[in-house]
Amino acid sequence: MDMQPVKFYQTGTFTVGNRLLDEPQRTVQANMRRTNSLNSGHRACQGCGEALGARYAIDAAMRATNNQVIAVNATGCLEVFSTPYPETSWQIPWMHSLFGNAAAVASGVAAALKLRGRTDVRVIAQGGDGGTTDIGFGCLSGMFERNDDVLYICYDNEAYMNTGIQRSSATPPAARTATTASVGDAPGNVFGTGKNVPLIAMAHEIPYVATASVANLRDLEYKVTRAMGIRGARYIHIHVPCPLGWGSLPADTIRLARLAVESGLYPLIEAEYGELTGRTRIRHKVPVEEYLKRQRRFAHLFGARPDVARIARIQATADRNIARFGLTG
Amino acid sequence: MFQVRIHGRGGQGVVSGAEMLSISAFLEGRHAQAFPSFGSERMGAPVMAFCRIDDAPIELREPVIEPDALIIQDPTLLHQVDLFKGLHAEGYIIINSTRGFDELGLGEFARGFNHYRLSTVPATELALKHVGRPLPNAALLGGFAAVTGEIAIGSVISAIRDRFPGKIAEANILAATAAYDLLTKQREPLHA
Amino acid sequence: MLKQTEGSRAVAEAIALCRPEVICAYPITPQTHIVEALGEMVKSGELAKCDFINVESEFAALSVAIGASAAGARSYTATSSQGLLFMAEAVYNAAGLGLPIVMTIGNRAIGAPINIWNDHSDSMSMRDAGWIQLHAESNQEALDLHIQAFRLAEELSCPAMVCMDGFILTHAYDRVDIPAQADVDRYLPPFEPRQVLDPAEPVSIGAMVGPEAFTEVRYLAHHKQMQALARIPQLAAEFKTQFGRDSGGLLRTYCTEDAETIVVALGSVNGTVKEVIRALRAEGMRIGSVSLCSFRPFPLAALRAAIGHAQRVVVLEKCLAVGLGGILSDGVRKSLSGIALKGYTVIAGLGGRAITRASLRTLFQDATRDTLEPVTFLDLNTEIVNRELEREKQARRTGPTAESILRQLGTVASRIA
Numbered sequence: 001m002d003m004q005p006v007k008f009y010q011t012g013t014f015t016v017g018n019r020l021l022d023e024p025q026r027t028v029q030a031n032m033r034r035t036n037s038l039n040s041g042h043r044a045c046q047g048c049g050e051a052l053g054a055r056y057a058i059d060a061a062m063r064a065t066n067n068q069v070i071a072v073n074a075t076g077c078l079e080v081f082s083t084p085y086p087e088t089s090w091q092i093p094w095m096h097s098l099f100g101n102a103a104a105v106a107s108g109v110a111a112a113l114k115l116r117g118r119t120d121v122r123v124i125a126q127g128g129d130g131g132t133t134d135i136g137f138g139c140l141s142g143m144f145e146r147n148d149d150v151l152y153i154c155y156d157n158e159a160y161m162n163t164g165i166q167r168s169s170a171t172p173p174a175a176r177t178a179t180t181a182s183v184g185d186a187p188g189n190v191f192g193t194g195k196n197v198p199l200i201a202m203a204h205e206i207p208y209v210a211t212a213s214v215a216n217l218r219d220l221e222y223k224v225t226r227a228m229g230i231r232g233a234r235y236i237h238i239h240v241p242c243p244l245g246w247g248s249l250p251a252d253t254i255r256l257a258r259l260a261v262e263s264g265l266y267p268l269i270e271a272e273y274g275e276l277t278g279r280t281r282i283r284h285k286v287p288v289e290e291y292l293k294r295q296r297r298f299a300h301l302f303g304a305r306p307d308v309a310r311i312a313r314i315q316a317t318a319d320r321n322i323a324r325f326g327l328t329g
Numbered sequence: 330m331f332q333v334r335i336h337g338r339g340g341q342g343v344v345s346g347a348e349m350l351s352i353s354a355f356l357e358g359r360h361a362q363a364f365p366s367f368g369s370e371r372m373g374a375p376v377m378a379f380c381r382i383d384d385a386p387i388e389l390r391e392p393v394i395e396p397d398a399l400i401i402q403d404p405t406l407l408h409q410v411d412l413f414k415g416l417h418a419e420g421y422i423i424i425n426s427t428r429g430f431d432e433l434g435l436g437e438f439a440r441g442f443n444h445y446r447l448s449t450v451p452a453t454e455l456a457l458k459h460v461g462r463p464l465p466n467a468a469l470l471g472g473f474a475a476v477t478g479e480i481a482i483g484s485v486i487s488a489i490r491d492r493f494p495g496k497i498a499e500a501n502i503l504a505a506t507a508a509y510d511l512l513t514k515q516r517e518p519l520h521a
Numbered sequence: 522m523l524k525q526t527e528g529s530r531a532v533a534e535a536i537a538l539c540r541p542e543v544i545c546a547y548p549i550t551p552q553t554h555i556v557e558a559l560g561e562m563v564k565s566g567e568l569a570k571c572d573f574i575n576v577e578s579e580f581a582a583l584s585v586a587i588g589a590s591a592a593g594a595r596s597y598t599a600t601s602s603q604g605l606l607f608m609a610e611a612v613y614n615a616a617g618l619g620l621p622i623v624m625t626i627g628n629r630a631i632g633a634p635i636n637i638w639n640d641h642s643d644s645m646s647m648r649d650a651g652w653i654q655l656h657a658e659s660n661q662e663a664l665d666l667h668i669q670a671f672r673l674a675e676e677l678s679c680p681a682m683v684c685m686d687g688f689i690l691t692h693a694y695d696r697v698d699i700p701a702q703a704d705v706d707r708y709l710p711p712f713e714p715r716q717v718l719d720p721a722e723p724v725s726i727g728a729m730v731g732p733e734a735f736t737e738v739r740y741l742a743h744h745k746q747m748q749a750l751a752r753i754p755q756l757a758a759e760f761k762t763q764f765g766r767d768s769g770g771l772l773r774t775y776c777t778e779d780a781e782t783i784v785v786a787l788g789s790v791n792g793t794v795k796e797v798i799r800a801l802r803a804e805g806m807r808i809g810s811v812s813l814c815s816f817r818p819f820p821l822a823a824l825r826a827a828i829g830h831a832q833r834v835v836v837l838e839k840c841l842a843v844g845l846g847g848i849l850s851d852g853v854r855k856s857l858s859g860i861a862l863k864g865y866t867v868i869a870g871l872g873g874r875a876i877t878r879a880s881l882r883t884l885f886q887d888a889t890r891d892t893l894e895p896v897t898f899l900d901l902n903t904e905i906v907n908r909e910l911e912r913e914k915q916a917r918r919t920g921p922t923a924e925s926i927l928r929q930l931g932t933v934a935s936r937i938a
Contacts, residue, residue: 070718072588073727080729088725093718095591096727098614101584104576108588108596109718111543111572115594121720139584142577348527351694355525364693367638367873386696388659388792390689391877 016217028060028221035062035091037069042089043081047250049240049257050078050155052214054126057153057238058092060221064228065122070109071095074102074127074136077162077242078155100135102127103143106150114149122228126153129170130160133197140197144204144233151227151234154197157242165245169195172265173317174310175297177245182300191313198237198269205274206233211267213239215257219268219280226270239266247296259291264318267325282327288315330383331479334393335469336412337402340372346400346466347378349492350473353484354382362387375410382479398477400469401425402452404433419443423472425452425465448476448515450508459503471505475512482509522699528660528690529554531697532625535664537568538705539623539671541597542712543589544573545582549604550637551687552627556599579604583611583622590620591726593717595671597622601687602629602643609647616651616742618727619715621674623667624652627687628788628839630872634923638873639687641787641840644816645848651742653681653749654817655769656787660685660695662814665768668700669756671709676752678715679745684816686789686839688873700764708763746818753815771820773812774827776802780809782889783828785853786837787813790869790876794837797881808885813849824856833863835888837881837899839870846896863891869899905929 012020016027028034037058044051061069070093073079079096082089097105106125113121125143127136132154143150159177160166167177173191176182180189201209207230212220220238227234241257243250260266263286270278289311292298301307322328333350337343344365351363359382366377379393394414398421401412407424416422418441424430426449430439439447450472452465460467467489474482485505490498524531533555536544544563546556562568572589576582579600586596600608605626615622626644630636644654655670657663663685674681685691716726730738750771757770767773775795777783784794791812801808811827813820828834834857836850847866854864865888870876880900887893905926913919 068720070592070720079727083725083728085729085731085734088728090725091723093720093723094725095588095718096725097584097587097618098610101580101587101611104581104584105588105591107574107576107581108543108545108585108590108594109592110588111574111585112589112592112594112596115542115570115572138578139581142581145577146574348694352525355523355696360696361525362693362695364689367688367692389796389878390789390793392875394877394879 014218027217028063029056029217031063034059035067037062037090037092038082039089039091041087043084044077045242045244045250047243047253048077048081049214049242049253050128050157051081052253053155053220053238053240054078054082056214056217056220057126057224057236058124060224061122061124061151061228062092064225066120068121070113070121070123072097072102072106072109072123072125074125074131075099075162076128076131077157078126078128080162099131101139102131102136103150103152104139106152107143107146107148110149122151123149124151124153126155128161129154129156129158130168133169133195141204144201144206144235147206147232149231149233151224151236154235154237155240156237157240157245159242159245161242161245169193170197172314174301174307174314176300177297187307187310188297188300191310198235198271201235202271202274204233206235207231207272208234209271210235211237211239211269213257213261213266213268214241215254215261216268216280223270245297247299248294252294256291256294259286259294262286263288263291264322264327265291265314267321267327269325276325279325279327282322285322285328288318330381330387331398332393332396333380333382333398333400333473334396335378335380335400335402336406336410337376338372338406339374339376341402342464342466343376343402344378345492346402346470347380349466349470349485349488350380350480351382352488352491353470353480356484356487357480359384360386366392375406396420398473398479399423400473402465402469407433407435413438416442419446421446421477422448423469423476424449425469427451427454445516446476448472448512450512452504452508455504455507459507460497460500467501468504468508471507471509472512475509475516482506485509522701523696524699525694525696527554528663528685528693528695529627530558531660531664531695531699532667532685533558533562534699535667536597537562538700538702539668539709540570540595540711541568542571542594543586543596544571545576545585545596545598546573547576547579547582547600547604549579549601551629551639551691552599552601552625554691555625555627579608580611583608583615583624586622586624587611587615587618587620590615590622590714591618591716591718593712593714593719595675595712597624599625599627601627602631605643605647606631609650612647612652613650615680619678619742620680621671621678621712622680623670623674624680624682625667626682626684627691628684629687636872637687639689639839640871640873641684641838644682644684645840647682648817648848651679651746652817653677653679653746653815655681655683655815656813657683657685657690658773658789658791658812658814660690660693661697661766662768663690664697664699665760665764665766666814668705668709669760669769673749673752673756675712677745677749679742679749684788689789698766704763708760749815750818750820753818769814771813771815771823772827773814775810775812777809777811777827777831779807781807781832782809782835782885783831783833784808784810784835784837784885785813785824785828785849786810787816787849788839790837790839793876793878794881797878797885800878801882801885806885806889808889816849816852819852819855821852821856824853825860828853829857829860831862833865833888833891835865835867835885835893837867837869837876841868841871864895865893866896867893867899868896874900
């Protein structure tokens, strides 16, 4: 008897691209009517996590607000690759002012809208880790403190990538950057430094803080949607791998983001008014090496004589996150 | 143009005094300019404020270097700061004190000036009595009106009402009119 | 309505009459009274439909104004000295983006050494950022200029600074005429932006511009200021017709027609200058003055017409181009291109030092006798300067210069001028 291959389409899974689900169950990205707020034609690198993260986040925000979003962007990769003179790939009203003032400019936009009674139009401020955790920190804290009606999204690729991969206060320990050399015994970025802006945001007791990752689109869309349903200062920190800066394969962007989550190095959490309200449990915990070894910025930890001590310290950080936020069990 | 310089210490209402003086003149339809000298503004430090009054618009912006009248709110400044610098022989001096010029150690100094234009008035005591706080500026303005005749007591009263709310204004007005009456009475025999 | 009030208060009332929608406030002496007064007015409801935002730095203040303006709201802020420097990046950004923000500068010296008193170093530091810069001679003019500034800024889509001398004007009580709301509304219509963030018509504002087009964008910014040269006198004339007084314009002349010596200055010192000129003219001296109101755009042609016939020009500056001399003098010299006359730069009033009639009288007399150096510092204490220079020659570890000079001067509080 002839064997005939029969294709079965698996319906009912919640994989992100599944269009065989009912419309309400599809991700925004899987929806034919998604806005593509960050349209194609931008100049991001192949495999850019930030381009993914921005499109996911803004499209979700657009759906949540019936397409009434204004975005204020800090200087950085996203701003540069999305608006290469004389083109723009933004389908929404969008403004870029300076490197350090996105949060303040967004506060101003929100104030103007409120005055005009345009409560239907919402404001998103967005920037990379450099523009958020370093130079934009003052304005960010000010916006939080005033509880201005702005959602601030930080796309964290863990260094100043646009200017050539320099260390920021979001750069993880041991990572090599242009300003944290890993030559000879030098360890890359030192241990004992760095800022955890999601925790700092929680300390401001603003209505909503969340961390998200391009590896978990449903979770990211859920968090942005949830944030858009809240008024006041909100903060979402999205982990976005950078193949160029991390020295990873463009095809590995989502895999790396998933490994960061599953190792415990990048916890996915939610908080309201300073209290932890949710976290995504790790299904299959992986050792940090699985994550680190795929990135050339950590290559100096491996090789003929692996830096066992530093890898152990990184593992300890991951384990501490797991314990602190209850990510397993 | 009539130029006034007020000396005192930070916290005594020197600047408000100058401002109220300018408002008094304004209420009489005249031009007036009042401004502080801006030294270190901590409590107790010597401060000065200036006021110019004229019928024409005042464009001059320098400090008052040649005052026509001096108001000295704090006598402890007397032998510390050169308060009298620039005052001409026909100038007015009003000192906040219960003591006279001789007792203040200014007897010899006073001989160089027009005797009728020098006065002391217990402004702090009047303020304590009527307002309950040692802020002598309102009383000194009343004294200024009596001694110089440059502004009417009625204008001083209106200026005080402009600056202070309700009861506080009325209390300050009592202090101002008390000083005015006191100095007017003192001078009556001289004009007889 | 006539009022006797503090300069800052008068300015605040004028700004309120302009119906600002977003006001950002960060405190710095000596402008604080302005924004405090505005805050009170918003709280009391006197200034309605206005959001008063307490920001965390001057950089944030102007940034919030940038966002609000881009979203179509009439926006205002105020600063001085160090605050202006702290927002420097945003100052250039606002001009480059063409956002018609109006900002008051309570002119104050820039440190180090830290100094809270008046001079023009702050607004001068931003003179080439692309903002319109207008200087007020009196509190009346300061309040009037804000009304004109909103109109001019919004017409041209160019931000404008109104400069008023810190303390000398901000903290002085003066008689002012506060206009009626209806009159201001007639002069200043609602804000109609050239560009606005609106989901109904999405635009991208603030894109990168490369070598292909940057020059053209900058040329257009320069062109805007050239247009302002024409508009400023027109708006001042319209103001005069409507409100009945001379305020603003490019410059004002005083007894210059027959003058052999002409003094040029910015701001409140012009009042004292005119007093001295009146006295000297009564003694037969042919002297006059020009009060420059518009510093940016710099009125080269108008100034040339006003002073070109004189024998000498004395530029009295409250600012210093360290290593060069005068700043205002540069513009004055440019205006006299091709005309040969004697020019004297006098640096005066730095850090709030009083400029007295007596000093100016001697200065102007020296000028007419042509005994002045090309650049002089008015009332410079040469004894102290020489002592300090000598000290530095003798030893290496001489300590902080400023502190040493203060020590030599003794207590300062007892001084009058």
